[in-house]
Amino acid sequence: MTKQDQMNSQLAALEARFRERLRSELADMKALADQLQHTANPGAPVLQDLRDRLHKLAGSAGTFGYTDLGSRCRELEQQAQCELEREHYDHKALDALAIATQHLHMLLQRSTPAAQQPQTLSTAARQTAGGRHIGLLIEEQPLAQQMSKTLTSFGYQISLFRHQQELAKASPPLDALIVDTSPRGHNMLLQAPFAERDGQAPPLLVISSQDDFISRLQAVRAGACGFFTKPVDLPSLESRLERSFNNHQGGPFRVLIIDDDAELAARYQLVLGNNGMLVDTVSDPNLLLEKMHNFLPDVVLMDISMPDYSGPELAQVIRLNDDWLRVPIVYLSAETNAERQMDALLKAGDDFITKPISDSALLTTVYARAQRARMVSEALARDSLTGLLKHADIKEQVDIEIERARRCQQPMAVAMIDIDHFKSVNDQYGHAFGDNVIRALSNLLRQRLRKVDRLGRYGGEEFVAVLPNCNTTDAWLILEEIREAFNALQFSTDEHTFCCSFSAGISGCEEPEWDCDELLDQADRQLYRAKHAGRNRICSTSRDAADD
Structure with a gap:
């Protein structure tokens, strides 16, 4: 089965589940409509419950292809909202609302979801x-x-x-x-x-x-x-x-969906995941902070109306953490009132998508937001000369990968890299050419390492590479290839041509209790061994005998 066939099958299963849910939802709404029609004073809770259910279907039905049903639910939701805002109920209006709600099942019986082809991002958007x-x-x-x-x-x-x-x-x-x-x-x-x-x-x-x-x-x-x-x-x-070249070193965009509608969240996850994004979902807001910390999303998609919590409230909870101020929050809702949309955006949101949303619109919005957010975030975190992460930010990446390695029981390695005799390059050829050497090595590292690897300028001519799911032996082999390629680069001035080399030290997350500072210290010790042994070489905690 091809990937496209597999996605078609998954979408069909989701749509079948949603149709079954529709039957159940419409039956519950018919019971609420009966209460409105046959109870002398049904009370606000009944009307509020009906309005909330209409609101939810107004957003989800269209996404699954039931356009007419979704549009009708939106009309009835607005009528219910008008009655809730009245000081005294208009019983004729309530009767009309009840009758219209009771007839919704007829729309389901004579409709089939509009055929929707799975959408994919354009080549331009996905190209690396x-x-x-x-x-x-x-x-x-x-x-x-x-x-x-x-x-x-x-x-x-x-x-x-x-x-x-x-x-x-x-x-x-x-x-x-x-x-x-x-x-x-x-x-x-x-x-x-x-x-x-x-x-x-x-x-x-x-x-x-x-x-x-x-x-x-x-x-x-x-x-x-x-x-x-x-x-x-x-x-x-x-x-x-x-x-x-749009070469995202951080790997695929990470999207967190917060929505109590399981079928709708699953559809969003399937559409986004099919286009190379990593997607996780949260249906219980009590797990939100833990998920934000562990998943580290580039974008948060937030339903604006959920039981017991509102989207703006949860968005403000996220914004209480300074580490997540850069993460864009996009509200998802069937809300069409411009004033209420603006109020939601003022409360910690960045964008508003009105349900139902097509697959292509969802992809475009999420991709654009994630791309822009990562560009801004990385621009703030990156060294102006090399474009690599700054000292504090690369140390943060070491911490993140140590936690991930322990949680997933996978190896990870850290490499400390230093250009040999760099002071003599500056003294002999000038700082401008010294900067070119630094830029050349940073560019070479960026091109030769994986997208998931993280690179930082630790200071001066010193770099740090963080290699997740990579043991020290494999890290040595990778860095050795880069060392040989760097040796072959020629740097030219008006009068001279010269070459440079680097030395490196590699450590791995070999001791369970090691933290960021200890891992970097071990890599630094191996770098010192490489310098002491004559430079232009790589030493590793797993290759002590070979490196000496």
Whole structure:
């Protein structure tokens, strides 16, 4: 069975469960309608219960394809709300509401859910960086050569082009294009994009001698993701280039759904999970804080109306923790009153999705929110030179992975990496070239390690890599390949070409009581052994004999 067939089967099972639930819900609502019609003074609790049930079906029925039933429930919900807000009941209106509610089962009997094809994100949304083949369309040869040398030292494959017509012949296909629009005619490229790859145009970065609004606007309209004026800040350009590949080092987006409607939450989970997201659900709000701490979501989807709790109340509980201030909270509700929606957003929410929501709208909203939140979060947590996590943030990742390793009974490793003789690089070639060496190593680490691995600049020329579900032996093999690749990189100045090396120490979560500081201390001890043994080597707690 293919993945698509499996999802179709799961959706069919969910829809069958929902139809059975509808029959039960409509029977309960018919009983409430009978009370309204035949009781002299039914009281607010009966009407409130009926309104809540109508509200719930107004949101969920349409999602499962029962559009007419969902729309009718929304109309009756609004009528019930009007009666609840009256000082004295209008019994004629209550009778009409009761009769209409009793007839809802007829809509179910003569309707079948509208066929819905499982939705997937576009190639553009899901694409991650593959090969790094960068095209330079730059006529100014000194600039082209300088950029080529610098980007090559960062680990990219560079191809130089003189004319736009040559771009279609690029082999392998380009992953990104950098265009200097200063020469006459090159700005025409902004109106004639080059060949697409996998259904989309690769990232475009623009260089210009004009620093004005119109030049930037033209670049944006052409789909440029970066704009740089001469003289070009090459480290900044490379940083933007790397970000343009949308290579999420943290792995799949993590989405937490808080909803008491089990079938609806299961459908959201299935749709989002089928598009590569990790999804968890909470039906009992008492478990919310534990789930937030253990799951670490990128986005929270929150039903606004639940028994005993409201979405805004739970959102405010989340916001009491400073660690979760960056996590966007998206309300899910059948609420259509703009004033009540605004009130909910003011109470700790970030967005509002009105039920029923289509699969495609759900995917787009969640993906956009998760992507933006992770970009902002990582920008705040990252070192400006390398784009890697800062000292405190990488230590936090060590703590997180230690807890995960213990909970899942899986290995994890930490590597401390330090560039050899870095002070002599700064003294001999200048700090600008020293920065290029740091950037080159950070870029190489980022490209060669897995998306789930975490990287941080620990200080100066020192880095820390956190490798979950990886023992120290495998970590040594991975770092050894990267060490050899770094040795092969050539850094060029106007007069000299030079190479660099690094040393590394690796420790693993081998003792159950070890904490972050002890694990980092063990990695630092192994790094010291590597330096003492002659540098340009890797020492590990599991390879003592081999490293000496």
